[in-house]
Amino acid sequence: MPTLIWIIATPSCLNEAKYHLYYNGTVIIGAFFPIFQLYPEMETDWKTSFDTENELMFQEQNYQLVLAMLFAINEINRNSHILPNISLGLEIYNLPLYERNVTYGAFDDLLTDRSQFPYLYQVAPKESSLLCGITSLMLHFNWTWVGLLITDDHRGVQFLSDLRKELDKNKVCLAFVWAVSFIGESVYYLSSDLRVYILESSANVIIIYPDMPLIISQIGNGHSKALLRRVWVMNSKRIGLKFIEYNLLDLSHGALTFSPHHGEIVGFTNFMQEATPIKYPEDTLLHVLWNWYFNCSLSHSDCKIVGNCMPNASLELLPGKMFEMVMTEESYNVYNAVYAVAHSLHEMIINQFQIQLQANKDRNTLLPWQLHPFLKNIQVKNSIGDDVVLDWKRKTDPGYDITSLWNFPTGLSLFVNVGTFSPRSPQDQQLSLSEHMIQWPIVFTE
Numbered sequence: 136m137p138t139l140i141w142i143i144a145t146p147s148c149l150n151e152a153k154y155h156l157y158y159n160g161t162v163i164i165g166a167f168f169p170i171f172q173l174y175p176e177m178e179t180d181w182k183t184s185f186d187t188e189n190e191l192m193f194q195e196q197n198y199q200l201v202l203a204m205l206f207a208i209n210e211i212n213r214n215s216h217i218l219p220n221i222s223l224g225l226e227i228y229n230l231p232l233y234e235r236n237v238t239y240g241a242f243d244d245l246l247t248d249r250s251q252f253p254y255l256y257q258v259a260p261k262e263s264s265l266l267c268g269i270t271s272l273m274l275h276f277n278w279t280w281v282g283l284l285i286t287d288d289h290r291g292v293q294f295l296s297d298l299r300k301e302l303d304k305n306k307v308c309l310a311f312v313w314a315v316s317f318i319g320e321s322v323y324y325l326s327s328d329l330r331v332y333i334l335e336s337s338a339n340v341i342i343i344y345p346d347m348p349l350i351i352s353q354i355g356n357g358h359s360k361a362l363l364r365r366v367w368v369m370n371s372k373r374i375g376l377k378f379i380e381y382n383l384l385d386l387s388h389g390a391l392t393f394s395p396h397h398g399e400i401v402g403f404t405n406f407m408q409e410a411t412p413i414k415y416p417e418d419t420l421l422h423v424l425w426n427w428y429f430n431c432s433l434s435h436s437d438c439k440i441v442g443n444c445m446p447n448a449s450l451e452l453l454p455g456k457m458f459e460m461v462m463t464e465e466s467y468n469v470y471n472a473v474y475a476v477a478h479s480l481h482e483m484i485i486n487q488f489q490i491q492l493q494a495n496k497d498r499n500t501l502l503p504w505q506l507h508p509f510l511k512n513i514q515v516k517n518s519i520g521d522d523v524v525l526d527w528k529r530k531t532d533p534g535y536d537i538t539s540l541w542n543f544p545t546g547l548s549l550f551v552n553v554g555t556f557s558p559r560s561p562q563d564q565q566l567s568l569s570e571h572m573i574q575w576p577i578v579f580t581e
Contacts, residue, residue, distance in 0.1 A: 156201065156418055160224025162501060164208070164476055166469075168200045170420065171229050195457045198420060199407070200239070201227055203466035205415075206406045207473035210518060218481050223473075236503075237476060237510070237525070239468035241345055241370075245289050247527045256510050256525035258468045258475065260395050264532035265370060266294075266301045268393050268556035269342060271566040272368065272537070273307050280310050281368075282333065282341040287314035294344045310338035315347065339364055346371040364576050366391065371464075389576035390540040395533040396555065397467050398519040404460055408451050412440050428453055456548065471523045478523075479509035532558045539573045 157163075171193055208223045238246070242259040246252050273281060283298070285291030291314055302309065313329055333341070346369075366389040412421040412431075422440050426433040429448040431440040445452075451460055462470070483506055514524045524530050537554035554568035 156225070156227040156420075158205070158208075158224045158226075158417070160208075160212075160222040162218075162221055162480060163224045163226050164204075164473060165226045165228075166200075166204055167228050168469075169197050169229065170194055170201070193420075193423070195424070195453065196459060196463075197465075198424070199459065199463060199466045200469050201418075201420070202407055202410055203403070203462065203469040204473055206400075206403055207470045209406075211473065211477045217477055218484070221480070221484075223477065237472045239465055239472050242527075242530075243290060244293060254504075254507055256475075257527060258472045258523070258525065260533040261527065261530050262370070263297075264556070264558035265393055265535065266297050267558060268535050268537075268566070269298070269368060270301045270305055270307065271556060272391070273302070273340070274305055275566055275568065278340045278366075279307050280338050280340075281307065282310050282336055282338040283312045284341060284343045284347070285312065285314055286345060286347065287316045290345055298342070298344075310336050333365070340366045340368065343367060343369045365389070366576060369393070389574060391553075391573070392538050392540070392550070393535045393556065394464055394538065396536045397464070398521055400462050400467070400470060400519060403462050403470075407460060408449050410450060411448070424450070424453075471517055471521075474515065474517045475510065475513050475523050475525055476506070478515045479506055479513045482513070483509045534558065537568065541574045 204225055204227070208225055211217050212222050236254060237256045237258060239258050242257050242261050246255055246257060273279070281302075283295065285295055295312060299309065311332060313332065315329075369390065369392045371392060371394070410421065412418070412425050415421055416439070419438050422431075422433065422438055425431040425440050425444060425448060429445040429452075431444040431448070432442055433439070434441050450458055480501070483501075486509075510525055512526065514522065514526075514529065517523050522531070535556040536552055537556060538550040539553045541549045541551050543549070551572060551574075553570075553572040554566065557565050557567075
C-alpha cells in the first residue's frame with residue numbers, strides 16, 4: 136500500500152511537510168479520511184499530485200473524524216474487558232480512491248457484492264427505510280408534486296428507481312429529475328439550465344440525494360427570490376456547514392433533513408474541547424488550526440506553534456459552519472468502526488487460544504486476513520448500547536431524526552430536531568412531527 140503525502144497550500148512551512156498522524160500501539164488501525172479536498176477543473180483520481188497549483192482545501196469539519204477515532208481508541212485502551220493485554224494505535228492518511236476494508240460513509244448497495252468486494256464491510260446503516268420516511272413526509276403535508284436532484288452515478292440511479300416505486304404507490308408525482316455530476320464534495324458540472332429549470336418548475340419541494348453539500352450554494356449563485364419558496368428535503372446535515380456567504384443561508388430556509396438516529400457518546404464533546412496542540416503535539420493539523428484561527432505564531436521549520444496564542448483557545452471557539460461540537464453521523468460511524476475492529480480482534484485472539492497451537496508457532500502474530508470471519512459475524516453493542524453490525528444482511532432499518540435548519544440574522548445556522556421516523560412502529564405512528572418547530576421558507580405556503 137502506498138504511503139500518501141498530504142501537502143497543504145498554506146502556510147508556507149507546510150509546502151514541504153509530510154502529514155502523517157501516527158500513535159503507536161500493539162495493533163495499529165489504519166484509516167483514510169477526507170481531511171483535504173482537491174478541487175480540480177476536471178475529474179481526477181487519488182494519484183493526482185497534491186501541489187499548490189491545484190486548489191487543495193482543508194476540510195475543517197472532517198477533522199472531527201480524526202478525533203472520533205482517537206476518542207474510541209482511548210476508550211478501548213482504558214477498558215479492561217476489551218483487549219486487556221493489547222493497546223491499539225492509529226495511522227491516518229488523507230482519503231484516496233483506494234480499496235477499503237471497513238467503511239464509515241453512507242451505505243452503498245453496490246459494495247455488498249462479495250464477488251467484487253470480498254473483504255469490505257460497511258458500518259453505516261442501510262437506507263431502505265429512508266425512502267419510506269421521505270414518502271411519509273410528502274403524504275403528511277400533501278406534497279404530491281416534487282422535484283428530485285440526484286447524483287449521476289449508480290447510487291443516484293438506484294435511489295430514483297426505488298423512490299419512484301414508493302411514490303407511485305402513494306400517488307406522489309415527480310415534476311422533474313436532474314442528475315448532477317460531481318467529484319468528492321465539489322460539484323464540478325452544474326448546468327445553468329438547472330437553475331432555470333427549478334425556477335420555472337411549479338414544484339416547491341425538492342428532494343436531494345445523496346449527500347451534496349455544495350449543491351444549494353451552486354444553485355443559489357446569483358439566486359432569484361423565486362428560489363426562496365423552495366423546501367429542500369435531504370439526507371445530510373452537512374449542508375448547513377457549507378455556506379461560505381451568509382446571504383446564501385436564505386436559500387436553506389425550510390431545509391428538512393433525515394439523519395439516522397443514534398445516541399449521544401458521553402464525553403466526546405469534552406474530548407474535543409480539550410484537544411489542543413499542547414495535548415497532542417504530534418498532530419500538525421491542530422497546530423495549523425491554532426495558527427489560522429487563534430493567531431498563534433507558527434514555526435516554519437516544523438509547522439508547530441511557538442506561542443502568542445489567544446488565551447483559552449479551543450475547537451469550541453471555531454465557527455459552527457467550520458466545526459461541529461456534537462458528534463456527526465460520519466464520526467459516529469468511525470467510532471463504531473473502531474469498536475467493531477476491536478471486538479473482532481478480541482474474539483479472534485480468544486479463538487486462537489482455544490485452539491491447540493503448535494509449540495513453535497508465535498501466538499502473538501496477528502495477520503489482517505485472519506480478522507475477516509470475525510468482522511463478518513460481529514454483532515456487539517457500543518459504549519451507549521447501540522448495536523454495531525457489519526454484515527449487511529443482518530442490519531436492521533434505522534430510525535431517523537428529522538431536523539429543520541434555522542437561520543439567524545447574524546448569519547449563523549442551527550439544526551433543530553422537529554420529528555422522527557420510526558420504521559418499526561405501527562404504520563400510522565411511524566412519522567412524528569412538531570410542525571410549529573419547522574422554519575419554513577420566507578415565501579413558502581405549506
